Amino acid sequence: MLIATGLDELAPLLRRVVTLDARSLARIRYSGERVTGLVRLPFGVLAARTIVLDAAGGADDRTYRAAELLEWLDGERAEAPEPCDADWRGGVPPLTGWRRVDTVPDTAVRPLVRQGALTLKETAEPEGVPGAQPRAEVADALLDSVVLTVADGEVSVPISLRTLSAVTRLGFLPRASYIAVHVAGRWIRVAAAYGSVFAERPGLGLALR
Numbered sequence: 001m002l003i004a005t006g007l008d009e010l011a012p013l014l015r016r017v018v019t020l021d022a023r024s025l026a027r028i029r030y031s032g033e034r035v036t037g038l039v040r041l042p043f044g045v046l047a048a049r050t051i052v053l054d055a056a057g058g059a060d061d062r063t064y065r066a067a068e069l070l071e072w073l074d075g076e077r078a079e080a081p082e083p084c085d086a087d088w089r090g091g092v093p094p095l096t097g098w099r100r101v102d103t104v105p106d107t108a109v110r111p112l113v114r115q116g117a118l119t120l121k122e123t124a125e126p127e128g129v130p131g132a133q134p135r136a137e138v139a140d141a142l143l144d145s146v147v148l149t150v151a152d153g154e155v156s157v158p159i160s161l162r163t164l165s166a167v168t169r170l171g172f173l174p175r176a177s178y179i180a181v182h183v184a185g186r187w188i189r190v191a192a193a194y195g196s197v198f199a200e201r202p203g204l205g206l207a208l209r
Contacts (some may be wrong), residue, residue, distance in 0.1 A: 007037075062083040177193045
């Protein structure tokens, strides 16, 4: 059951994803006193924000159209939106079982993202069109390149430019803070102060030795 209490804190994330893609979906997962809003961004990233509720919200996991959910939270819609669970494609990260690998200060993350953005811009320049974007296949290759690797002696976790760019672009990483990198099976979670970004490694898995 969708309960408005506490969900208003998800509005900034919903607003960003609706701006990027008006057809975006939001998956709302209740687990005890926590509710997590998951969204898939058009540039291939799964992002989330978790809110701690004043009271237990039970256990529920439903998908809604992000625009409709945002209208309801903003008071522009009287009734809660209808679920559209069948429209969600792809897996979701686990709620438990996460292991922290390392933390990285924002002063180390931001230069990597800036350099990545500069490389994307330079790649587009040979096209000869001011403000041009690099070809999709070139942009994807750059975004999927590993720009940071963290390890704790037992597991090494590669993090792509796509993941780090999403953390900063969504406003999850305030100044003078850090990201925390966790693993659970084949999932990677890059958590910041205001939200997390997840990356899945299909068919690989992060086995702990």
